[in-house]
Amino acid sequence: TATGKTRFGLQMAKKFKGEIVSADSRQVYVGMDIVTGKDIPYNLKPITSNLQWRDRKLKYYLIDSAKIWLYDVVNPNEPFNVAFWKECADLVIADIFRRNRLPIVVGGTGLYLKSLTVGQMSQSLSKISILPNPQLRSKLKDRNVAYLFNYLNRIDPARAAVLNISDRANPRRLIRAIEISLYSKFPSPESGEGSRGEVGSGVSYLTLGLTAPREELYRRIDLRVGHRLRHGAEAENQHLIAKYGGGFPSFTASGYRAFQKPDIVARWRGLEHAYLRRQLTWFKRQPDTHYASKNRNFSPHNCFHRHFHIPDLVYRPDQRYPSHALYFHNSHVRPQSGCGSLGALGSA
Known part of the structure; x- marks a missing residue:
């Protein structure tokens, strides 16, 4: 967090004719804008697309001539999880490929990123995405x-x-197994049928982690907390609590939790620092990630032309599909030397 992922992603979108796909577990919620750092220009409204996800159309924001997807997917009182995000991301990325543009996935929610790059997660994610069936559970609850x-x-x-x-x-597990089996969209793993329409088959991934020294990221976090408080974070929190009542998973974001106790500034900073440390632990364990150091000489031009000698990253309009899609997350792991390499996803 606090490495400037979205800004860098927008620069890459301009350079490679790309579109941003947000991988942030809090920015999916409508109205959770200031605290979660969507940084949407004032009064900018989302545009409704033709992409249908479950009972709604997905929306995107147009910022600096680039589309940003997967903000404002659900309301704060609605369920959302990694499986739902994966469904949305698959739809969006496939659509971006169809239009001969480059998907650039930007975010710090590690499990979201992993769901795209690790095929073995598909079976478990498909089960998570099946909502409980209250009628079925009521019917079976007294059965042995x-x-x-x-x-x-x-x-x-x-x-x-x-x-x-x-x-x-275990009756609870048996009922859940019945629930999954009756949900015909997801056949049992042994049936040989896969989850069709997923991004993954024939797609390669190139992943870049943006880095900076920990103390520098702490400093940026502290400045960012102050900025968000000055620009209406507390009013946003009060409005959401009045509208939804709180108590939903969406309100566990560090910024909203900070308002639950005195000394908001210190608490918010502390929660964000702790989140940064958890991100470090997560991303250190992820293979095939190349790191770029966000020092004072950092620029997209320097990164790609001095450090990333990867010809396939050059977008060629004559191709049916772009050659790669870029995945940016944040970390403060120091690379072996300088800016490190680059990491991404591409169609075969």
């Missing part, structure tokens, strides 16, 4: 495990066959 297992075995023998002894004796 023998009945539940036989029911599952009748509708999905493949799924029933792979359950272990513990799962077969």
